[in-house]
Amino acid sequence: MRYRWLFSIGLLLLATLTVAAPMLPQKPAPLPDEVLSTAQVTRVRLEVVPLPRAVTAAGLSAAKFREIVTPVFKAAEISVVEDPAEALVKIQVLLIGDAKATDALTALVFLEFHQSVRIPRLKDRALFVPTVTLLNPAPATRESLRTVMETLLTGLAGQFTASVGGANAALPAE
Numbered sequence: 001m002r003y004r005w006l007f008s009i010g011l012l013l014l015a016t017l018t019v020a021a022p023m024l025p026q027k028p029a030p031l032p033d034e035v036l037s038t039a040q041v042t043r044v045r046l047e048v049v050p051l052p053r054a055v056t057a058a059g060l061s062a063a064k065f066r067e068i069v070t071p072v073f074k075a076a077e078i079s080v081v082e083d084p085a086e087a088l089v090k091i092q093v094l095l096i097g098d099a100k101a102t103d104a105l106t107a108l109v110f111l112e113f114h115q116s117v118r119i120p121r122l123k124d125r126a127l128f129v130p131t132v133t134l135l136n137p138a139p140a141t142r143e144s145l146r147t148v149m150e151t152l153l154t155g156l157a158g159q160f161t162a163s164v165g166g167a168n169a170a171l172p173a174e
Contacts, residue, residue: 004171032171038113039167043079049066049092058146065091068150069157076161087115089160093149105140109152111160134159
């Protein structure tokens with residue numbers, strides 16, 4: 001009986017030490033190349049694809065989209081410029097309606113980051129291609145569409161700047 005009690009105490013102590021022991025430090029998973037491709041981005045052009053009628057009817061325009069996105073980029077030290085040599089952030093909106101519920105919409109906002117890349121198998125030919133595509137979907141009504149669009153745009157701009165920040169942090173120190 002006495003040995004059973006000592007055995008139980010020993011097991012309890014071993015379990016406590018095992019659970020309380022610090023975990024071995026893990027190397028963070030490497031970032032995907034898609035995210036790494038945004039490292040050191042400090043200047044971008046901004047293009048808004050022509051907007052659906054319902055979005056413009058809600059009082060939004062390409063200029064308003066710029067007003068929403070630019071301060072988020074600026075806070076991350078990314079300037080919006082008109083230089084055709086710079087990478088491009090392209091924003092596109094897609095609205096999907098429900099035939100059974102005339103006021104119900106699904107709003108999809110896409111942000112694509114296009115930049116020049118070299119393809120070794122094409123003899124290092126430089127191509128201007130999208131390397132990052134982000135998507136924010138949300139339900140909306142025609143009445144709520146303006147607020148939903150502003151929220152989605154701010155969120156996408158934040159996701160993009162977070163990718164840039166994460167990619168910058170992952171670069172080896174010089």
